[in-house]
Amino acid sequence: MTGLPRRLLQAVVVLWAAFTVSFVILYLLPGDAVLAKLGASEGGLTASAADLTRERAAYGLDDPLLVQYGKRLLAALHGDFGRSITTGENATSLVLNALPSTLAIAGLGLLFAVLFGGSVAVLSTYTRSRWLSQALSTLPPLGNSLPTFWVGLMLIQVFSFQLGLVPALGSSGFASLVLPAVTLALPTGAVIGQVLAKSLRTQLSEPYVEIVLAKGASRARVHFGHALRNAALPALTLVGVVTGTLLAGSVVTESVFSRDGIGRVTATAVGSQDIPVVQAVIVLAALFFVTINLVVDLLYPVLDPRVRTVARV
């Protein structure tokens, strides 16, 4: 099996593995959500043993592990991850309701990241000023090493409190998207910028560049007409990988900016060991990841003719 069918099968296997691994880890951990729910107060266990048993039976937690696994897998195939143990809401709809808000900042974040990383890379390789080139080259490592929560807080401090340009907190309107998206974009864009700059430098020292110059082409033509497209290939692979970072980053970002979204749902669910919700998040994240990478794989042959004809050679 080759090409698309093979890719799709791999995607399904990844989803199944994400479900299984998360199930095993979550269910084998000591303590459970029922305990956490009934014994929520610090003072100790207030519920009786009978209460615990009844609650556990209600959530199907008293079945043997394999039976639970089978039931849950079957249900998950129908999009049903069970009810949230803390709120009683359907876990799937809980997660799906939180999704648009996160997609908005993640999508905008990805856009910012590509723009930021791309322009730093292009500028640092295009400029003739050695000073500017070096200054620009230090940006990506810097962006990568600043902690997200700190960046978020600094942005709020400057742009919301001091300049009053955008709202500091909440999830209302487009303006509220900007700061979280920037926060999210910084580490991702840094990685993209670093890889793209590196591969642009490699491409610019390839012999074919000399031939383009010998044709009488300008540096701009060499850069944008030839080197950039060749250099985009490794960077594209990276975009597939960093999408995961965007989702993980949303946990911190949404907490800092008090936004609703997958990140908040995750943080809350993990805190209260709300297994159905955590699992719904994990599988959704895996689905997201798999889809993006599938798209990247399909884009590859569009950009690189060598990949297109590999099967024929």
Place this chain on the structure above:
Amino acid sequence: MNALLEIQGLAVNYHTRSGLVPAVRDVSLTVSPGEIVAVVGESGSGKSTTAHAAIGLLPRGGRIATGSITFAGRDLTGLTDRQWQRVRGTDIALIPQDPTVSLDPVRRVGDQVAEVLLVHRLAGRRAAASQAVELLRRAGISEPERRARQYPHELSGGLRQRVLIAIALAGRPRLIIADEPTSALDVTVQREILDHLAHLAGESTTAILLITHDLGVAADRASRIVVMSQGQIVESGPTKEILAAPTHTYTRELLSAAPSLTREPLRPRRQGTDVLLTVNSVSKSFDGRTRVVDDVSFALTRGTTLALVGESGSGKTTTARMVVGLETPDDGTVTFDGNDITDLTREELRRLRRRFQLIYQNPYASLNPRFTIEDVITEPLRAFNVGTKRDRRARAVELLDQVALPADTLARKPAELSGGQRQRAAIARALALHPDLLVCDEPVSALDVSVQAQILRLLVRLQEELGLTYLFITHDLAVVREIADHVAVMHNGRVVEHGPADDVLESPREQYTQDLLAAIPGRTTVDQVNSDLM
């Protein structure tokens, strides 16, 4: 006649981290309209730097220190970027050394030819595309419409070089700088390309500055030759005079090292009796359809050398890989000293491997750059757990001595060695386990001619001292002449001619062998001059 290109007292330095490295000093040469001038020299002679200075494309760090470069009366040394852009492509064009890496891999070749016309606004988009097809046809490409829509990786090396010629011709330049335009190509392709280039230049008044390491190529093509060594011109003049009466010792060395067919074998030919290796009608295909190797048979007797000759794609390397058990034949057998190696278990094959070793073409790629030379040479010993650390070091010293490298080479890294020294180290590694058979895959074709001669003499000496048997893969019939006892000529996966070296070289029966012999550059010119000198 007024000179088209005039270089006066040129000096170029490279500014590197470790300081200023002079590359070219006091170089003066002229090229007249329609003339072909060859600059000949070995790697590091500064010939390529000179050529690149003339088109304003010196590598990073390269700067013209003094001197002038005048093109049609205009000084080029002070041009701005924008001014250079107007000169490149229309006044001066470049044909590069390695066609396989000189085209943008993600753009169609037709577009890459048309780009010249677009850049200089010589045609609109649509007209440029159709002119590109016409240019490809003029560069000798059949079915140019189809080729124009293909990508570089879909074309052979020869075709790619023709695309690059089309690119160079597109802006109707008055001077083409051809930097080793054919050294990466097979001899028969090389001849076609050079014929074509000379023909195109002859049609118009385009001049060619031909950069080459091969005095044979220069002798065949150029009206004047400039010989460079260590950044300086050591001799220059009309081709006939240079060949007939070389005044500089370096030119004489280059002349005697030039591949030609009248050179004497390095040792008497040998017949051999004791068969070491038998290849019996082996075949191999990689896609299940086309046979890369098709029903190939030969035998190799102990202490002799068999040369497997052919051009790229002839199946010679695949044959060699089957001999050493790196590929399994689809049909046929390979018998080494009584063992059928196609029928061995992996472990048996591993044990037998120490008796046959491989030497690769590219000494730059076949040595681990992080190893010291001692690590490189003793690696086979470690792989087979031979001796203690001290024994292995002693063996390494002994091996270095055999390949004539100083003992202090042990602690060096491959990057600190020259190409010839690296190939010696690779030979020492191959000898470490006292093998019977060495399979040498183009062991000298990446080296300068004078270094080639040294390595060939070394291989012959080692054969005498250690009683080695060689299977020698090469495309170069001059090399065959010097070292082979027997020759098998391969073409399209088959052995087309097989016999004692002198018979095959002196009186080839097959058309293909005759073509190969005729394609050797400088054969007539250099041989004639050489025999005059004797």
